[in-house]
Amino acid sequence: MALSAEREGEDTGASGRLVFENITHHYDSVASVEDVSLEVEPGEVLCLLGQSGSGKTTLLRIAAGIERQSAGRVVVNGGEVAGPDVFLPPERRGVGLMFQDYALFPHLTIVKNVMFGLTDLPKAEAEKVAREALMAVGLAAYADDYPHALSGGEQQRVALARAMAPNPSVLLMDEPFSGLDRRLREDVRENALTAVERTGATCIVVTHDPEEAMRMGDRIALLRRGRIVQVGTPEDLYRRPADLFVARFFSDLNEIPGRVTGGEVETPIGGAPVPGFSEGEAVVVGLRPHDIRVTRGSDRLALDRTPGRVLRRRFLGEVDLLDIAVRGLDRPLSVRRHGSDLAAGEHVVVGFDAAAALVFAAE
């Protein structure tokens, strides 16, 4: 079993299938990963998303063979690489690794850094492969320079070339772009995605940034306290969040409590149907800031609709962020509008489309 994984996983360059089966892991008495099962399909980019301490890195390290789980199995290309009786070391798993602290050797040239993971090949062949990997990330011209001559973003691309050079079927990336400033991060990320897609490698990317996960991931697995809360496409998680935690993770959320009456929930700013909930059940209506409608209203108009008053307007360039006090709500609503000309103190009318409401059982 282990031998076939080694053969299939190594140097095939094909997309790999990585399966976590009921993985549990503890650091001494601290539970870090609890009963995680996840299948990453060949050629897929899967983002492991979660807050700090949710177990993302541990799961990645378990896949890589740097950490060993206390229960469950890791299977690469149909072969067990870690289980109760099997534990292949990292270099025999056919996986490539890329970390945030890209840790290039300062005394080695760029090409020698990339050759570092190619010790199985004859030197000339290793150098050829390393130069090709550098070309794939657009850094062929820097091959004979030393790391200090490169910017942070370029160094990170070298780290990517190093991880890809052995042609792994699975590429594991831990917060690979978080050390870069925002502008650079987008460039390097796009570059990296293109290079990874070209190799066809299956890729797991750890990130705590939901936007990054949505940009990169074919699917996202959201972790909370060592457990997977939801797995799906970015659209699944954003539009059909499994619970309040998932909804909150992807954007600010106005949360309005209510109770189910006749299959609907009524709030001070409008109602929504709530199929699947029981009569009388306490629920929370979640509304994203851009899903709340606001129009300027006279006092008279506001009296027979839903009156509100702008407490504060913050100009954010493309959008304005408005805090709006609404009669019947304990907290002001947070609302995003494009090109709003509303000012603090103005009276407004607020509402929402029922289809935009995310309704959850009250916690």
Ligand SMILES: Nc1ncnc2c1ncn2[C@@H]1O[C@H](COP(=O)(O)OP(=O)(O)OP(=O)(O)O)[C@@H](O)[C@H]1O
């Ligand atoms: N070497 C360690 N020794 C003891 N506990 C650890 C160790 N590494 C991580 N932990 C704990 O295990 C849990 C999961 O940590 P892990 O690093 O996997 O989370 P993470 O989601 O990757 O977080 P971050 O985004 O901060 O890296 C946390 O509670 C953390 O404190």
